[in-house]
Amino acid sequence: MDNIIKEQWLGCSNYTILFIFLIINSIVFSTSSFSEVYESNISDDYSEQSHLNKQTVLSIPRLVANDLLNKYAITDPHWDRTQCNVCHNGKPSKNNLKLHIRDANKMCESCHQYIPVNLLNHSVSIKPNEKMLDRMPSGYKKTLQSKLVKKGTMSCLTCHDVLMQCTPSQFFNKGRNSEFFRAGPFRSRTDLCFKCHDKRKFKRFNPHQQISKTGTIKTSTCYVCHKEVDKLSSLKSSKELIFNVSDYSKMCTGCHVWRPHPGGELAFGFKKKKANHLVKASDLVLLQMKFKLDKEQAYFPLEPGTGKVHCATCHNVHEAGVINNKIKAKGADSEDKLRNKNMCILCHPI
Secondary structure, eight states: OHHHHHHHHTTSOOTHHHHHTTTOOOOOOOOOOTTTGGGTHHHHTOOOOSSOOHHHHHTHHHHHHTTSSOGGGSOOOTTOTTOGGGTBSSOOOSSOOOBSSSSHHHHHHHHHTTSOSSSOOOOOSOOOOHHHHHHSOHHHHHHTTOTTSOTTOOOHHHHBOGGGGTOGGGGGGTTTOTTOBTTOOOSSHHHHHTTTSOGGGGOOOOTTOOBOTTSOBOHHHHTTTBSSGGGGGGOSSGGGOOBSSSSTTHHHHTTOOOSSOTTSOOBOTTOSOBOOOOSBOOHHHHHHHHHHHHHHTOOOOOOTTTOBOOHHHHBOOSOTTSOOOHHHHTTTTSGGGBSOTTTGGGTSOO
């Protein structure tokens, strides 16, 4: 049976497509509860064309855990009227949604415990305090009383307007709000957070703002990554730098957790091999780098001792004005702080 179920998944659409549109938002404000819209066209558009059924959906956790299913091959049922029975066991109605799992959080987690959209997923099944409830928009509050969650608690439905991706008349939002955020669009993901959270309490220190208004270096920012900051100006080579961690990239991924990214999990097709750049450069890449970097007058530092590519290999983490060497200072003011606009071909032969 496991082999049969596994074969059913091989032709599924690549879920990575959903990841690529993480920051795309919607222009529609929706405050519907989870069980309201089925009075209209959603019940008429119900389809059982999907190759999925209750058995395969509920088997996802076991299949992934036993390496019988590649998590990147899990089909994306959202915004697809042919995939209704991924969540529903029959034609839903206002009074009976016929969900495979009556708990909204568990229903979502059937897939999303293995396919998180990012690493900053909000906790669920918690009760917001009074001050938070006062800030919370009415559409969000309404979900706290849903029959699909523990009364008064937050759930996946609080931030995600699931009905938006179920309702054909709202499918035009897919390109702008692929994650169907409630009350979107949002210019930044944190704009969604501040619908409930007090923005004043979440002002974060930015270690990349390293130059003061008077033009001097703010040495306090240096301590985020460096040890012996007082000796930095006297060092003759980057090999003499001493950092707070041995794995250089961990200095970055503590804050920068977004996926997909060449430094993280980015799969092509259904192959298990991912484009992970945080590895030791091959001899071919090193040869290409030596030839191209000299020609382009570019600087792509590797991790001393290991020869691994790290985040600062491609990104200049310093603000313009910190590094005096012209070649090493390149990219400080560029988009995404990339050291070179022709990034890929400087390392990879084409």
